[in-house]
Amino acid sequence: MLSKEVACLRQMPSGHFDRITRESLRHSSKISMDASAMNGWIVSEGDDQWQTLLHVIAGLEFGHSIFFAGSIYSQDEVEAAVARLPSSETARFAFLTSGSTGKPKTVIHSTEALVQAAIALSDAIPLGGRRMHHLFPPNYMAGVLNCVVLPWVTEGSVVVGSPFSFRTPLEMPFILGESQSEVAWLSPRMIRSLGTVARHQVQLRESLQRHWTLVVSATGPLDLATRDAFMELLQIPVLNTYGTTEHLFISAEKQESDKFSCGSLIAKNELAFATQLEDDFSENFLERSSGVVWAKTPFMATVVAEANQDPMAVRDDASPTLGFWQTGDVGRLHGGCLYIDHRADDxxxxxxxxxxxxxxxxxxxxxxxxxxxxxxxxxxxxxxxxxxxxxxxxxxxxxxxxxxxxxxxxxxxxxxxxxxxxxxxxxxxxxxxxxxxxxxxxxxxxxxxxx
The missing domain is CATH 3.30.300.30 (ANL, C-terminal domain)
Structure with missing residues (x-):
């Protein structure tokens, strides 16, 4: 068993894992702040999960604003985006992302919004205090919020190493044996890949069954066939969630169900539905139960701007949309559960x-x-x-x-x-x-x- 003081298990080049305490992480995050500041923001970029982890903790523990950019963006793109970031007296997390649209944009949240979103999600799904396996790309919203912020603020721990790749299913038995991770956030593609390989590889199948007690799906629509095949083979429950970079968590399944949905709305969240993707928000959207999904959460971004937009467009609850922002998905609310059918432009x-x-x-x-x-x-x-x-x-x-x-x-x-x-x-x-x-x-x- 790991001590509660161990907040991170970091995979080293040798393959084995170092156990790192919360206090050591705080100290390391202080050092990381000195080398990566730009325009008053700490810039987290590249493909190193460890560096991303330290930058997140620097924001959470020391009140610094962090800008996250994936490795696909060039240095010129990162510098241009950072140059347009607003100054801030409060800690913020900014994400350079293209999401599902393919159009780069910068989304800015208060640090407190991410903390509250993580706590709200852990109230819905039993993830607090657990040992989380981080397999998402570095500087990616789902990895930052789901796999770093959530375990940090709920006194859990996180396993960091390499992001998921075609090699991961083959390496997983050793990784699980060393890290002793308990739960994992996975994309639908990761779930399909692990389930497919585990069907033929007994060692992987037994290792997953021995260590993981829960898998939570994020980042895209999980289909019923994939979920049921994974659960039937491995006897590991899979719970579905739904959210966006702008809204953070919108809904989550609290337990397994015969009906497959994105679960019920997280407390204080609201939905509205338009008939067309191009529709401007109208109050009569609140009377509908299906269509293009608009959502309002307490965690919504304070700033959203396209990459070339200058100055940045600030959105707030005083806007004509009554605080609702479009998700870009088509879905329906039925029996208290949200069902997402497809992207509106799909x-x-x-x-x-x-x-x-x-x-x-x-x-x-x-x-x-x-x-x-x-x-x-x-x-x-x-x-x-x-x-x-x-x-x-x-x-x-x-x-x-x-x-x-x-x-x-x-x-x-x-x-x-x-x-x-x-x-x-x-x-x-x-x-x-x-x-x-x-x-x-x-x-x-x-x-x-x-x-």
């Missing part, structure tokens, strides 16, 4: 029909040999085709799996057309945060079809 219009890609992807992912899938509208010889791309787990039977999926669409009862094509691909196009990038469908089709 809707595919084909042959006069509005089609939600997630319906097709959930169906394909129900095949246990399909790791993940993506539906896209592509152009081919003057026609629009509805193409489903699938990543399969067994290369030897790839064609057989694709044939199974194709035949399944021929008999499904969704009252929707089958895809024009089902194609096997080695991987799906992604944004830097790991989310599926549907804009890459056309290029992927040209590559896959030629093979």
């Amino acid at each position: 809707m595919v219009v084909w042959d006069g029909m509005n089609i939600s890609p997630r319906i097709y992807e959930d169906f394909a992912n129900g095949n246990r040999s399909v790791i993940e899938s993506m539906l896209s509208l592509v152009s081919h010889k003057g026609r629009d085709l509805l193409v489903l791309f699938a990543v399969t787990s067994d290369e030897k039977s790839r064609s057989g799996v694709i044939e199974e999926v194709w035949q399944g669409f021929g008999t499904w009862d969704m009252n929707l057309p089958a895809p024009s094509r089902v194609l096997s691909v080695e991987e799906l196009p992604r944004t830097h945060t790991g989310k599926i990038n549907r804009r890459g469908g056309q290029h992927l089709f040209l590559t896959a079809a030629s093979q």
